[in-house]
Amino acid sequence: MKSRPVAEKKRVLYRLGEVLESYTMLAPAYVIFLVFIFVPVVWAFYLSFFDYSILSMRTPEFSGIDNFRRVFSDPVFWTALKNTVRYSLGTVPTRLVLGLLLALALDQANLWGRKIFRTIYFLPVVTSMVAAAIVWSLVFSASNNGLANQFLSLFDVAPKGWLSDSNLAMFSVCVLSVWKDLGYVMTIFTAGLQGIPLELYEAGAIDGATVWQRIRFITIPLLRPTTFFILVTEIISSFQVFTQTYVMTSGGPGYSTTTLINLLHNKGFVQFDMGYASALAVALFISLLFLSWVLRKVFKADEIVY
Amino acid sequence: MTPKLKKKRTCREIVLAGLKYILLVAGAIVMVAPVLWMLSTSLTPDSVIISYQLIPSKITFENYVRAWDFPRVFSDSVTLGTFFFNSVLVSALITGPALIIDSLAGYVLARRDIPGKNLLFYLALATMMIPFYVIAVPLFLVVRKLRWLDTFQGMIVPFLSSGFGVFMFKQFFQSVPKELEDAALVDGCSPWRIYWSIMLPLAKPVVGTMTIFKAMWSWNQFFWPLLIINNIKLKTLPLALTMFRGLNVTEWGTLCAGMTIATIPIVVVYLLMQDSFQKGIVMGAVKG
Numbered sequence: 001m002k003s004r005p006v007a008e009k010k011r012v013l014y015r016l017g018e019v020l021e022s023y024t025m026l027a028p029a030y031v032i033f034l035v036f037i038f039v040p041v042v043w044a045f046y047l048s049f050f051d052y053s054i055l056s057m058r059t060p061e062f063s064g065i066d067n068f069r070r071v072f073s074d075p076v077f078w079t080a081l082k083n084t085v086r087y088s089l090g091t092v093p094t095r096l097v098l099g100l101l102l103a104l105a106l107d108q109a110n111l112w113g114r115k116i117f118r119t120i121y122f123l124p125v126v127t128s129m130v131a132a133a134i135v136w137s138l139v140f141s142a143s144n145n146g147l148a149n150q151f152l153s154l155f156d157v158a159p160k161g162w163l164s165d166s167n168l169a170m171f172s173v174c175v176l177s178v179w180k181d182l183g184y185v186m187t188i189f190t191a192g193l194q195g196i197p198l199e200l201y202e203a204g205a206i207d208g209a210t211v212w213q214r215i216r217f218i219t220i221p222l223l224r225p226t227t228f229f230i231l232v233t234e235i236i237s238s239f240q241v242f243t244q245t246y247v248m249t250s251g252g253p254g255y256s257t258t259t260l261i262n263l264l265h266n267k268g269f270v271q272f273d274m275g276y277a278s279a280l281a282v283a284l285f286i287s288l289l290f291l292s293w294v295l296r297k298v299f300k301a302d303e304i305v306y
Numbered sequence: 307m308t309p310k311l312k313k314k315r316t317c318r319e320i321v322l323a324g325l326k327y328i329l330l331v332a333g334a335i336v337m338v339a340p341v342l343w344m345l346s347t348s349l350t351p352d353s354v355i356i357s358y359q360l361i362p363s364k365i366t367f368e369n370y371v372r373a374w375d376f377p378r379v380f381s382d383s384v385t386l387g388t389f390f391f392n393s394v395l396v397s398a399l400i401t402g403p404a405l406i407i408d409s410l411a412g413y414v415l416a417r418r419d420i421p422g423k424n425l426l427f428y429l430a431l432a433t434m435m436i437p438f439y440v441i442a443v444p445l446f447l448v449v450r451k452l453r454w455l456d457t458f459q460g461m462i463v464p465f466l467s468s469g470f471g472v473f474m475f476k477q478f479f480q481s482v483p484k485e486l487e488d489a490a491l492v493d494g495c496s497p498w499r500i501y502w503s504i505m506l507p508l509a510k511p512v513v514g515t516m517t518i519f520k521a522m523w524s525w526n527q528f529f530w531p532l533l534i535i536n537n538i539k540l541k542t543l544p545l546a547l548t549m550f551r552g553l554n555v556t557e558w559g560t561l562c563a564g565m566t567i568a569t570i571p572i573v574v575v576y577l578l579m580q581d582s583f584q585k586g587i588v589m590g591a592v593k594g
Contacts (some may be wrong), residue, residue, distance in 0.1 A: 021497050022418040026426065029411035029467040036445060036464035037433050043444035054450070102333070105326055119580060120334045123341070126576040126583060128526045130544040131565045134551065135344045138558060145558070147343050179337065184587060191588045240439055243528050247548060261439055268443045269533055277443050285440045 047278035055272045067279035077280070079255045080263040083170060087259060088238040090174035091181075096230060098178070099185030100223075104215065106186075107193050118190075122183035129180065133247035136176040137163060140248075148172075163249055166256035173244050173257055185230055192226030193219070228299045232292050239288060260284055348373075348562035366559075373550075373564035380549060381538045386567055388539065389546040392458075396542055397524040399462050404520055405513055407467045412475025413501045417487070427476070433469035438529065446533055460534050461542070465524065471516060474589070478512045479505055518579065519586040525572065543568050 048067055050060035071077050102121060106114050124132060139147040140162035149159035162172045196219065204214045220227075242261040245251055251258035251266070258266075260280065268277030351366045377384045414420070415427050445464060446455075454460035482505065490500050506513075528544045535541055550564050576583050 018418075018497060019420050022414045022420045025410045025414050025497065025501065028407045029472055030426065030429070032407070032464070032467040033429065033433055033469070035448065037436060037441060038429075040441035040444035040448060041436055043447065044440055047444060054447070102330075105330055117330055117334060118584075119577070120337050122580075122584065123573065123576070124337065125587070126522065126572050127569050128528075128544050128547070128572070130526075130528055130547045131568050134547060134561065135340055135565050137551075138347075138561065139340050139343070147340065179340070182337075187584050187587050236437070240437060242439075247551070264439060264442070265529075265533075269446070274443050274447075281440045281443065285437065288437070 044278050044281055047274055048282045050275055052274045053272045054274065060275075063275065067275040068283065070276055071279050071283060076255055076258065076263060077260075080258045080260050083255075083257060084239055084241065084259045086170055087174060087177070087241050088235060090170065091177045092231070092234045092238055094174070094178050095182055095185045095234060096227070098182055099230070100189050100227075102182070102186040103189035103193055104219070107190065118186075121186055124180045125183040125187075127180075129243045130247055132180055133176060133244050136172075136179075137248045140172045140175075164253055166253045169249050169253060169257045173241075173248055176248065177241070177244055185234070188230055189223070189226060192223050195226075196222045224299070228295070231299075232295055235295070236288055236292065239284065344562045344565055347558050348566045350559055369559035369563035370567065372560045373567060376560060376564060377538070377546060377549065384538055386546070386564065389541055389543045392540060393525060393543040396458065396461050397521050399458075400465050400524040401517055401520040404466050404468065404471060405516055408471030408516070409475040409506060409509060409513070410501060411467070411472045412477075413479050413505050414497070415472065416476045416479035417505075418497060430469040430472045430476075434473070442529070442533065449534060455534050456537050456540065458540065461531055461540075464530075468520075471520070474512055474516060475509065478509055482508055514582060515586045515589050518582050519589070522572070522583075522586070 047060070049062060049064060051063040051066065052060035105111075106117055108114070111117075141149070142159065142161040142164050143149070144153070144159055146159075146162070148162055152159065160168060162168050200218050200222070201214060204218050209217070240261055241259050242265065245257045245259050245262055246265070249257040251262045264277050264280050264284075267273045267280065348369050349365045349367070351364055351368065374386045377386060377388070411430070415423060415430070449455060449460045449464070452460075454463070486504060486508070487500055490504055526544060527542070531542050531545050535545060538546075547564065547568055550561050
């Protein structure tokens with residue numbers, strides 16, 4: 001009879017120890033989340049309502065929506081927004097279409113050299129964006145020696161200032177970006193294609209569907225979740241483009257390739273106007289959350305776990 | 307699409323197949339052209355003006371020597387080797403510890419019955435929805451408060467855990483049959499012991515893909531080091547490469563040699579472990 005409460009106590013103690021040990025095992029991950037993600041997120045929202053620069057010794061001063069007003073009345077912001085949208089329109093559809101075509105073309109198991117093609121198309125994905133952007137800025141060199149101008153000279157076209165002409169600079173940036181990440185999109189589509197049951201194609205073939213009909217009525221509809229996923233992630237990441245424009249053009253000539261994140265970098269870390277940069281970041285964050293919500297509604301792809 | 311369904315090929319099909327092949331090859335040429343051009347330029351002496359030749363008429367390795375030593379222009383004590391070392395160090399010190407930290411948390415969230423578990427899991431998921439630029443400014447201020455600007459720890463510690471890693475490990479550990487743990491539980495093994503000697507060894511496939519994913523990500527990371535690193539001796543490879551932009555316009559050979567040196571290791575690793583890379587990418591995509 002006496003042993004029972006003792007055993008009970010022992011069990012409670014054991015359980016307590018086990019819970020404590022579990023929390024200790026969680027601690028490293030959550031301490032890092034707290035200090036380096038959750039505190040900064042709250043701080044970002046907070047900063048966007050304050051006038052603050054680490055250059056001045058002043059304490060942050062509450063300024064209401066002044067930072068947002070400054071962002072939205074800044075002509076450079078609107079230029080950067082326009083450039084970012086241009087970048088997005090120049091890269092996302094291209095990657096999506098080419099990536100899908102590639103994945104379809106390479107989906108044939110008996111295609112000779114299939115593995116070599118996949119290796120080649122995926123190769124740029126693993127290289128560093130900085131190295132790629134530097135090499136491509138030579139490719140797009142305004143001199144006669146650049147690969148792009150050498151190619152043009154084959155057709156007797158005069159050399160172009162790919163990166164120094166403000167009408168061409170964003171195009172050149174888009175070419176690099178499509179080249180760099182096409183393999184990524186292809187790989188995701190390939191994984192999506194492998195998820196489509198073979199029987200459906202067999203059924204299609206029995207019904208006498210042509211290759212095109214099979215793609216149109218079986219592949220494309222069944223790839224919808226994959227397409228939705230790629231579309232959303234590509235749009236969101238295209239709004240965060242930075243390295244390409246920073247390395248290749250430094251946002252120039254003029255402001256012709258200055259993107260939103262170039263602007264954020266410039267305001268926050270060159271001019272140290274942290275209030276402006278935070279307001280810009282918060283506005284962009286909220287807009288993108290809203291955008292992906294809209295896309296989800298449009299695609300009605302709620303079954304996808306995100 | 308399906309080899310089994312092959313019928314007799316009509317003339318039209320053969321033409322279409324040929325066309326497809328030509329397009330695939332043309333595309334592949336566009337993909338590798340800049341890379342081959344970089345290689346050939348890196349082997350051409352700067353004195354020879356390069357035009358229209360893929361294979362240089364005169365081959366030199368001088369450009370590689372010069373590219374390796376180029377950073378000395380900025381500081382006597384650095385070469386490209388310095389930046390390689392820094393990149394390896396930072397990538398290794400992020401990847402290794404992050405795998406342990408993420409898998410520990412993933413195990414507890416998958417298997418331990420503790421209060422607040424669901425909330426903690428949602429918090430881990432929430433971290434994946436926050437783009438880096440949103441927290442860049444305040445994170446800079448946090449790291450500045452810690453006096454970690456211009457240090458290795460500043461580049462490493464904020465990335466020692468990721469919601470994605472926690473999520474992947476949790477998913478994996480949930481799929482492990484409970485019986486494997488039961489025997490250990492009866493013996494009164496502590497959670498730590500079960501994690502370390504039973505669960506972690508089982509997670510080898512996830513560890514493999516996560517290693518590639520994390521290592522590649524940290525190796526190519528650019529934005530954050532750009533914000534916090536000024537000291538040339540601490541720069542990682544991508545940061546250091548931007549210094550090459552300062553080269554004279556005529557020194558394309560040196561520039562291309564520098565980019566080749568920086569790119570070759572990752573390409574070799576990729577060619578050796580292609581399947582794991584692509585698997586890692588697909589897995590990384592699933593999280594969204």
